[in-house]
Amino acid sequence: MEKLVIHGGTRLNGEVTISGAKNSAVAILPATLLIDGISTINNLPNISDVKIICDILKELGAKIHWNNNNEIQIDTRNITSWKAPTDMTSKFRASYYLIGSLLGRCKSVEVGSPGGCKLGARPIDQHIKGFELLGAKVKTGSGIISATTDKLVGTSIYMDTVSVGATINLMLAATLCEGTTNIENAAKEPHIVDVANFLNAAGANIIGAGTDVIKIIGVPKLKANITYSVVPDQIEAGTFMLASVASKGDITIKNCVPEHLDCLSAKIIEMGANVEYNGDELRVIMNSRPKAVNVNTLPYPGFPTDLQSQMGVALSIADGTSIINESIWESRFQYTTELNKMGANITSQGKTAIFQGVKSLTGAPVSATDLRAGAALIIAGIIAQGKTEVSNLIHIDRGYENIESKFKALGANIRRVKE
Ligand code: UD1
Numbered sequence: 568m569e570k571l572v573i574h575g576g577t578r579l580n581g582e583v584t585i586s587g588a589k590n591s592a593v594a595i596l597p598a599t600l601l602i603d604g605i606s607t608i609n610n611l612p613n614i615s616d617v618k619i620i621c622d623i624l625k626e627l628g629a630k631i632h633w634n635n636n637n638e639i640q641i642d643t644r645n646i647t648s649w650k651a652p653t654d655m656t657s658k659f660r661a662s663y664y665l666i667g668s669l670l671g672r673c674k675s676v677e678v679g680s681p682g683g684c685k686l687g688a689r690p691i692d693q694h695i696k697g698f699e700l701l702g703a704k705v706k707t708g709s710g711i712i713s714a715t716t717d718k719l720v721g722t723s724i725y726m727d728t729v730s731v732g733a734t735i736n737l738m739l740a741a742t743l744c745e746g747t748t749n750i751e752n753a754a755k756e757p758h759i760v761d762v763a764n765f766l767n768a769a770g771a772n773i774i775g776a777g778t779d780v781i782k783i784i785g786v787p788k789l790k791a792n793i794t795y796s797v798v799p800d801q802i803e804a805g806t807f808m809l810a811s812v813a814s815k816g817d818i819t820i821k822n823c824v825p826e827h828l829d830c831l832s833a834k835i836i837e838m839g840a841n842v843e844y845n846g847d848e849l850r851v852i853m854n855s856r857p858k859a860v861n862v863n864t865l866p867y868p869g870f871p872t873d874l875q876s877q878m879g880v881a882l883s884i885a886d887g888t889s890i891i892n893e894s895i896w897e898s899r900f901q902y903t904t905e906l907n908k909m910g911a912n913i914t915s916q917g918k919t920a921i922f923q924g925v926k927s928l929t930g931a932p933v934s935a936t937d938l939r940a941g942a943a944l945i946i947a948g949i950i951a952q953g954k955t956e957v958s959n960l961i962h963i964d965r966g967y968e969n970i971e972s973k974f975k976a977l978g979a980n981i982r983r984v985k986e
Contacts, residue, residue: 568985568986569960569983569984569985569986570956570957570958570960570983570984570986571945571948571956571957571960571981571982571983571984572954572955572956572981572982572983572984573930573945573948573949573951573954573955573957573980573981574930574953574954574980574981575928575930575948575949575950575951575952575954575980576950576951576952576953577814577949577950577978577979577980578814578815578816578817578978579810579811579814579817579818579949579974579977579978579979580816580818580977580978581817581819581976581978582818582819582820582821582976583807583818583819583820583821583973583976583977584822585800585807585821585822586610586612586613586614586637586799586800586803586969587609587610587611587612587637587796587797587799587800588612588758588761588797588798588799588800588801588802588803589612589614589616589617589800589802589803589965589966590661590756590758590800590802591757591758591761591762591797591798591800592608592611592612592616592617592620592797593616593620593659593661593664594661594664594735594739594758594762595608595761595762595765595795595797596608596617596620596621596624597624597661597665597667597668597739598664598668598739598762598765598766599624599629599641600624600627600629600643600646600665600668600669600671600672601668601671601672601742601743601766601769601771602643602789602790602791602793603643603788603789604642604643604644604790604791604792605640605641605642605643605644605791605792606640606641606643606769606791606792606793606794606795607634607638607639607640607641607793607794607795608638608641608794608795608797609634609637609638609794609795609796609797610637610638610796610797610798610799611637611638611639611797612637612797612800612966612968613636613637613968613969614964614965614966614967614968615965616659616661616965616966619655619658619659620661620662621639621641622655623651623652623655623656623662623665624641624643626648626651626652626655627646627647627648627649627651627669628643628645628646628647628648629641629643629645629646630642630645646672646673649669649672649673649675649676649677650676650678651665651676651677651678651679652679653678653679653710653711656678656679656680656681657679657681657710659681659965660681660689660732661681661732662678662679662681663678663681663691663732663736664732664735664736664739665678666678666694666698666712666714666736666740667694667698667735667736667738667739667740668739670698670703670714670716670719670740671719671739671740671741671742671743671744672743674715674717674718674719675713675714675715676712676713676714676715677711677712677713678711678712678713679710679711679712680707680710680711680712689896691712691732693726693727693728693730693733694730694732694733694736694737696724696727697724697726697733697737697740697750698714698736698737698740700722700723700724701716701719701720701721701722701724701737701740701741701744701748702716702717702718702719702744703715703716703719704716718744718745719740719741719743719744719745719785720744720745720746721744721745721746721747721748721783721784721785722746722748722749723748723749723751724737724748724749724750724751725751725752726750726751726752726753727752729753729754729866730754731754731756731758731759731866733754734750734753734754734759734781735758735759735762737750738750738762738766738773738776738781739766741783741785742766742771742773742783742785742786742789743785743786743787743788743789744783744785745785746785747782747783747784747785748782748783748785749780749782749783750780750781750783751779753775753776753778753779753780753781754866754867755777755778755779755866755867755868756866756867757798757801757824757867758798758801759776759777759781760776760777760798761797761798763776763777763781764776764795766789768793768795769789769790769793770786770788770789770790771783771786771789772784772785772786798824799822799823799824799847800823801823801824801827801871802871802873802874802939802966803967804820804823804824804827804828804849805828805831805871805873805874805877806877806939806942806946806967807820807851807973807977808820808828808831808835808842808849808851809831809835809874809877809878809881809946810877810946810949810974810977811840811851811852811853812835812838812851812853812857812881813857813877813880813881813884813946813947813949813950814853814946814949814950815854815856816851816852816853816977817850817851817852817853818850818851818977819848819849819850820848820849820850820851821847821848822847822848823848823849824847825844825847825848825849828849829868830868830870830871831870831871831874832849834860834862834870834878835851835853835857835881837858837860838853838857838858838860838881838885839853839854839855839856839857839858840852840853840857841853841854856885856886856924856926857881857884857885857886857924858885858886858887859882859885859887859888859922859924860882860885860889861889861891861892862875862878862882862889862890862891862892863891863892863894864891864893864894864895865894872893872894872895872896872899873939874939875891875893875939876899876902876937876939876942876943877939877942877943877946878891879891879900879902879903879906879913879920879922879943880906880943880944880946880947880950881946882922883906883911883912883913883922883924883925883928883947884911884924884925884926884927884928884950885922885924886924887924888921888922888923888924889922889924890919890920890922891919891920892918892919893918894918897917897918899937900913900915900920901936901937901940902936902937902940902943902944903915903920905933905934905936905940905944905947906928906933906943906944906947908931908932908933909928909929909930909947909955910925910927910928910929910931910951911925911928911947912924927950927951927952928947928950928951928952929951929952929953930948930951930952930954930955931951931955932955932956932958933947933948933955933956933957933958934957934958934959935957935958935959935960935962935963936959936962937962938962938963938965938967939966940962941957941959941960941962941963941967942963942967942970944957945957945963945970945971945974945981948981949974949979949981958986960983971983
């Protein structure tokens with residue numbers, strides 16, 4: 568077991584380069600199953616969720632070659648199984664993308680129930696409803712999800728909830744199906760557009776990704792030998808923007824898509840930050856204690872739930888009282904208990920938390936309760952007086968590439984040690 572030891576009180580300063588988007592990569596890799604041939608994917612984040620998907624794809628018969636730390640070649644010509652090992656698939660949430668991909672490729676699939684961060688109930692009823700409407704028979708139970716079909720046929724699918732995972736999964740399943748599928752009330756996150764761009768680059772016919780209605784005109788086959796670059800990670804970029812705000816820092820964030828972060832930029836400007844734009848770079852300068860603001864998490868283009876805990880750290884030391892309403896996940900305030908150990912004054916009940924800003928935090932041993940909470944606690948350790956130890960790094964390593972090196976390059980006194 569490892570932990571991060573941070574000596575805090577640092578004003579972060581310098582440049583950071585953003586990696587490829589985790590939530591895109593974990594969908595594009597399974598999507599290569601829809602191609603019968605070789606695909607090259609670059610700008611892949613080197614994180615444990617990506618490694619585990621590659622291991623699962625190998626179990627299914629794919630051949631994988633890492634060209635370098637961030638680029639792989641996947642050869643899917645010899646897929647021999649549609650059963651993904653349950654112990655591997657239940658380790659992370661995005662394993663559900665194997666359902667849409669394997670249904671499209673093999674017409675049958677079996678995976679373990681998806682795992683991932685414990686954020687409260689994480690139903691997949693909208694995925695299942697969509698697969699059934701496309702013509703699959705789906706069974707769930709005993710920790711396994713299986714589905715089978717003679718053929719998938721396009722149809723209209725109205726999503727009762729705006730769901731990132733269900734939107735992508737149904738796009739995957741519908742890509743090779745007969746006829747046209749319309750996904751209504753689709754999610755619009757940047758990684759949905761990225762997965763559609765990848766599939767279209769391989770010859771799919773997907774129109775409207777990034778809007779409420781996505782039309783997928785089924786094609787009989789995708790083409791091989793494409794090279795695709797994963798979009799920069801919106802959430803990693805937002806994490807460093809908020810690290811600059813919380814630490815009264817001056818950080819230039821390189822290789823990002825600033826418009827994916829418009830909502831966060833508007834919020835941190837309200838908090839007193841100065842945001843400068845320069846092509847695919849953003850510079851966030853903060854010279855004062857943050858002002859208190861209220862935040863309501865929403866599907867894109869609203870404030871991302873995956874930046875809620877990092878924002879919580881900035882608000883914990885803000886001047887005044889802030890309220891965060893978490894409207895996506897039912898238990899995403901576990902990190903506030905850890906922040907209170909560091910001297911924050913946060914009360915949470917259900918989906919609402921009230922942040923009475925304190926002047927400063929004090930270092931303490933804390934545990935990363937989930938992936939984004941882990942990143943938030945690193946920021947808290949960097950701004951706190953004294954020493955903070957962040958344990959349970961398994962969550963952080965699932966989604967952030969070289970996080971401590973990136974913070975170290977910005978001036979943080981942070982190192983990874985064995986517990
Ligand atoms: C994805 C992201 C996750 C992010 C979340 C919301 C990945 C791998 N993970 O998760 O980091 O926090 O989007 O931006 O991309 N819901 C249902 N039924 C369903 C599916 C979802 O009721 O079938 C509900 C969920 O309980 C939740 C909301 O819809 O309240 C949004 O969930 P969804 O967008 O599906 O999240 P994920 O795709 O799991």
